[in-house]
Amino acid sequence: MAGQAPAPDDDGAPAGGGEPIRVLVVDDHVLYRRGLERVLELEEDIVIVGEASDGAEAVARAEELVPDVVLMDVRMPRSSGIEACVAIREVAPSARIVMLTMSEEEADLFSAVQAGANGYLLKDVPGEEIAASLRAVHGGQSLISPSMASHLLAEFAALSRRGAARDAAAVPAPRLTARELEVLRLVARGRSNRDIAGELFISENTVKNHVRNLLEKLQLHSRMEAAMYAVKEKLLDP
Template sequence: MNPIKVLLADDHDVVRKGMKMLLEDEEGVLVIGEAADGAEAIEKVKALMPDVVILDLTMPKMTGIEAAAVISQEYPSVRILIFSMHNNREYIINSVENGASGYLLKDTGKDELLRALSVVSEGRKYFPPEISEVIIDELLAKNLSGGAPVESKPIFQKITPKERQILDLIVQGYNSREIADKLFLSIRTVDNHRANMMKKTKAKNTADLVKMAIQ
């Protein structure tokens, strides 16, 4: 299996070097370049075509969000993983709306960073548990339901907050094992919640459940 080719973009040299040292010993990851600002990140993406660019938000010349917008538009096969110290609604939503596939905070551990790289390199989304359910719901509302408030949908009035959190992840394409790992639950617990949601909503299968959530 080919390693995940990664470009590191951060205006702090110490951060870039630290991340490079963290990743270079991993067999499944190959750091192929670095950039010190958003404009340079775009140039490096064009020249190197990484699988994933790990992008800081607050950089000179061009912000990470501005760079993400250009990269996602011009190089759609390149996945964008935001790596930021900012844990607030505006930054997260703007990042996703401009093409980011994932969002990690800079105090993230190595295991979660590697998990996020693996997930986004496969074309899926990755948001860590620190991001509140309110933020996830708002992202889903904007991207999957055309702006209609999630809370107004009948399905969300029938299920518990934990079931709602699991359903959000099902809609994003995660399977039971991945949801269990992400929420620190057993697979059996996830499957039980899934079964309970189907019973409460009278959904025939998981596809029917997802349809209720996004329509």
């Protein structure tokens, strides 16, 4: 799931002709939404059918409008883009979802992929590339900003090497405490230390200690690797 957005067709028409791509724009910053809408309105094959300012509203609008593509920020109030992505998969399964965000956090990227996002783009991407990305995703492709894709591939490669080394040495899987498992599952879902502290009714410092301990036990080096470990070991609830 990586690669640059393809260039649009010379005539600007949707691939194969047909109806324009119906897009739902979701971002908690109204000025950014307006700017994005002005850029996309210049594209003859793309039409903005609605907008939302947070994840909860995005789910309601997606169910109502059933857009072709949802263009959504990751970090928003009330309900994050990650949580909304999971819910939109239920209420509008035909919709393709592209995360458009400032976040270069690897945990956000992995959580978006896990939640079923079809694309992950950074907000510094030029407007014409956003339009081309919408066309590509609508056409069945999956896209990640190249800088983020390199992080993802590097993390997978590192985790694979360490997993192979552990298997070769026949080292038993380390035992985590019940609390460490809780923290690991929440880390894998892209929760911040503050979010985890609030959900488990413990301090942020305690969360940091749990994260440090579980990384040491699992011989991992980042939250991203911890998230991938949780998925690989099937530690997450469906």
